[in-house]
Amino acid sequence: MKLTMVGSGYVGLVTGACFAETGNDVVSLDVDERKIAMLNRGESPIYEPGLSEMIQRNAEAGRLEFTTDKTAAYKDADVIFICVGTPSDTDGSADLQYVLSVAGDIAEVIDTLGPDQKPKVVVVKSTVPVGTSHKVRDLIRARTDAPFHIADNPEFLKEGDAINDFMKPDRVVCGIESDEASATMSELYEPFVRQGNPIYLMDVRSAEMVKYASNAMLACKISFVNEISRLCEAYGADVKNVREGMCADKRIGNQFLYPGLGYGGSCFPKDTLAVCSMGRAVDLPCKLNEAVHEVNQAQRGWFFNKITEVMGEDLTGKTLAFWGVAFKPKTDDIRESPSVALMQMAIDAGAKVQAFCPEGLENMKVEFPAAEAADGMYECLAGADALVVATEWNEFRSPDFEKIAAMLSSKTIFDGRNVYRRSHMADLGFTYVSVGRPPVTPAADGSHATA
Incomplete structure (x- = not known):
């Protein structure tokens, strides 16, 4: 099948x-000439494990090409x-200008091909508010009489494991309005669901909502466990033990229930706000989702307060070393990164900040650029007063x-991801502060108290 991907970003x-x-024969279209030039040199503009090798392999085989030419990209595409x-x-609402601009470009090209062309399937894969795919359909219809089919096909890709998610999906969701679109999408995804994982064919608006409902639920779990972690600290409980006992219940499970610095990246923050915006648009406030966002944003400040409780509110003359800049491991994405938020708070308090991240x-x-980039994880510690573990890279x-x-001027670690065992930190003589667990602090006699 001949496919065109509009946008050479992550998705x-x-x-x-x-x-x-x-x-399949795939054309990747983008308006960014620099990005297309990189791809044509075999270089990926983003970091995702295995992606560069897959791009190079398929480009060399002639199945994947990159262009800025809209007409060439659209005219022969089946999908x-x-x-x-x-x-x-x-205001938190999704900005649809790029989606609708692409719809106009598609209408212009298919209009020149005339009414006798084989109808193309136009698939909205961007995460969009409910009703957007119909806006795309209506915009194209208003500008051409050429036949086409509309569909919505939300993505469920985790940064850092996206190729595995695509090649072995838990499910494929397709919103369709015609038998032709249904047949095309089923044929296209058949190689990826041979192990029995389902393809859900449903109405377009429900497919659009599935994406938001899924991300909102995952964000909710993260904010929930972070709120519980604060209660654990206030009452002297250990969130690690609480989590294990809670997650043993099969009704709850253990996914996305790890306390830390909150979610970041390009999806959860944006999608949670979009759900709240959709609610306001129909006079149906999404109070739970609003609270999820508020708890998540507050988590950064709550953890930074733990730093200032140890080091003082005025950090002038202090240097903090940060391990991890990306919002999660195995990606170079620093959008909405909790690490960046913490570094900004430290700088605002007068500290010098230096950071190391394997990819970010x-x-x-x-x-x-306000943070100083270090060449390695230990080089990052040079001259630092404390270490902040902000992303849990292996x-x-x-x-x-x-x-x-x-290398540290004081043996102090602030662990925003609960990477280390408290007992081990106590044995090594560190002052150790983590999330939802009692701190390890020096006692007057030089030993360490762990409560």
């Missing part, structure tokens, strides 16, 4: 590469996937604690 690149991997961004407006430093240099899980102790 468009992963989707296009994975479809090419199963033998056109709209994968452009839908950033949040100031290049984006940090561009988007957050590289940070079993470090050389003797080297950490030697």
